[in-house]
Amino acid sequence: MLAGNQSVAAVFVASMALELVRSFSNLYLPNTWQLVLGLFLLAVILFLPRGIGSLWVRSKRGTAKRSVATEREALQ
Numbered sequence: 001m002l003a004g005n006q007s008v009a010a011v012f013v014a015s016m017a018l019e020l021v022r023s024f025s026n027l028y029l030p031n032t033w034q035l036v037l038g039l040f041l042l043a044v045i046l047f048l049p050r051g052i053g054s055l056w057v058r059s060k061r062g063t064a065k066r067s068v069a070t071e072r073e074a075l076q
Contacts, residue, residue, distance in 0.1 A: 007053050007056065009053075009056075010051060010052055010053025010056065011053075013052055013053075014051065014052045014053075017052065018037075018040075018041075021036065021037060021040045022037050025037060
Protein backbone atom coordinates (compact mmCIF):
# COMPACT_ATOMS: atom_id res chain seq x y z
CA MET A 1 0.00 0.00 0.00
CA LEU A 2 2.77 2.43 0.88
CA ALA A 3 5.21 1.38 -1.85
CA GLY A 4 2.89 0.50 -4.72
CA ASN A 5 3.52 -2.27 -7.19
CA GLN A 6 5.92 -0.48 -9.55
CA SER A 7 9.22 -1.98 -8.42
CA VAL A 8 11.00 -3.87 -5.70
CA ALA A 9 13.18 -0.83 -4.99
CA ALA A 10 10.04 1.14 -4.10
CA VAL A 11 9.31 -1.36 -1.34
CA PHE A 12 12.74 -0.75 0.21
CA VAL A 13 12.42 3.03 -0.11
CA ALA A 14 8.95 2.98 1.42
CA SER A 15 10.05 0.80 4.32
CA MET A 16 13.03 3.08 4.97
CA ALA A 17 10.79 6.16 4.86
CA LEU A 18 8.33 4.54 7.25
CA GLU A 19 11.11 3.55 9.65
CA LEU A 20 12.68 7.03 9.50
CA VAL A 21 9.35 8.69 10.30
CA ARG A 22 8.75 6.23 13.12
CA SER A 23 12.24 6.68 14.58
CA PHE A 24 12.30 10.47 14.44
CA SER A 25 8.76 10.84 15.73
CA ASN A 26 9.52 8.40 18.55
CA LEU A 27 12.66 10.38 19.40
CA TYR A 28 11.18 13.90 19.25
CA LEU A 29 7.54 13.17 20.11
CA PRO A 30 7.64 10.09 22.37
CA ASN A 31 4.05 10.41 23.55
CA THR A 32 2.46 10.91 20.13
CA TRP A 33 4.65 8.99 17.69
CA GLN A 34 1.75 6.76 16.63
CA LEU A 35 -0.27 9.82 15.66
CA VAL A 36 2.60 11.15 13.55
CA LEU A 37 3.06 7.78 11.88
CA GLY A 38 -0.67 7.58 11.13
CA LEU A 39 -0.67 11.08 9.65
CA PHE A 40 2.31 10.16 7.48
CA LEU A 41 0.50 7.08 6.18
CA LEU A 42 -2.68 9.08 5.52
CA ALA A 43 -0.69 11.74 3.65
CA VAL A 44 1.00 9.15 1.44
CA ILE A 45 -2.30 7.43 0.71
CA LEU A 46 -4.02 10.75 -0.02
CA PHE A 47 -1.33 12.36 -2.18
CA LEU A 48 0.24 9.22 -3.70
CA PRO A 49 -2.60 6.71 -4.11
CA ARG A 50 -0.40 4.43 -6.24
CA GLY A 51 2.39 4.48 -3.66
CA ILE A 52 5.85 5.94 -3.45
CA GLY A 53 6.90 3.92 -6.51
CA SER A 54 4.61 6.05 -8.66
CA LEU A 55 7.15 8.87 -8.32
CA TRP A 56 9.64 6.83 -10.38
CA VAL A 57 7.04 5.97 -12.98
CA ARG A 58 6.14 9.64 -13.40
CA SER A 59 9.77 10.68 -13.81
CA LYS A 60 10.45 7.88 -16.31
CA ARG A 61 7.41 8.83 -18.38
CA GLY A 62 8.48 12.47 -18.41
CA THR A 63 11.96 11.53 -19.54
CA ALA A 64 10.60 9.25 -22.26
CA LYS A 65 8.27 11.97 -23.55
CA ARG A 66 11.11 14.49 -23.65
CA SER A 67 13.43 12.11 -25.52
CA VAL A 68 10.75 11.31 -28.11
CA ALA A 69 10.10 15.02 -28.61
CA THR A 70 13.80 15.77 -29.09
CA GLU A 71 14.11 12.91 -31.60
CA ARG A 72 11.20 14.30 -33.59
CA GLU A 73 12.76 17.74 -33.62
CA ALA A 74 16.08 16.29 -34.76
CA LEU A 75 14.41 14.50 -37.66
CA GLN A 76 12.71 17.67 -38.90
